[in-house]
Amino acid sequence: MQDSHPVRVARWIHSRYRFPGPPANFAAVLGDHPIQVDFRDWPPEVSGVFVRCVLFPSIGVNQNHSKGRRHFTLWHEFYHYLVHHDQWNFYCPWEESRRERECDIFAAHVLMPEEWVVELKGPLWVAARRLEVSVQALSVRLDELGIRRLE
Numbered sequence: 001m002q003d004s005h006p007v008r009v010a011r012w013i014h015s016r017y018r019f020p021g022p023p024a025n026f027a028a029v030l031g032d033h034p035i036q037v038d039f040r041d042w043p044p045e046v047s048g049v050f051v052r053c054v055l056f057p058s059i060g061v062n063q064n065h066s067k068g069r070r071h072f073t074l075w076h077e078f079y080h081y082l083v084h085h086d087q088w089n090f091y092c093p094w095e096e097s098r099r100e101r102e103c104d105i106f107a108a109h110v111l112m113p114e115e116w117v118v119e120l121k122g123p124l125w126v127a128a129r130r131l132e133v134s135v136q137a138l139s140v141r142l143d144e145l146g147i148r149r150l151e
Helices: 006-017 026-030 067-083 093-111 124-131 135-145
Strands: 036-040 048-051 058-062
Touching: 006 026, 006 067, 006 093, 026 067, 048 067, 058 067, 067 093, 067 124, 067 135, 093 135, 124 135
Parallel strands: 036 058
Antiparallel strands: 048 058
């Protein structure tokens, strides 16, 4: 993907797949990409992993995490697939940190685009459930958007 800024890539996903509203449907996107998704029994500190192999890339997600966290992890790992084509042979701690932050930004913008977030009503946990994200992820996104509370 040439223009790999995470916000622009998230907007491209929304324009390409035209999600009718929350939640962002990963299954619709998966149909266009040769990725295997596996849910695994991993320790709590492991959220997910992306493995790039030539024939069949795969995303692994910790099945023990909440639905919202699993959903965020899927989109986070998908950004690695879309953008980080040299991932298998490159490691640098500060570069890795930047890449992980890009993935988080992408996932947040796919799952919680501003136009969906500003329309949310009710308690935070209800809004998070509607978006299929964690309360923590939604709280961070609300702070980024300068929204202090949902009506």
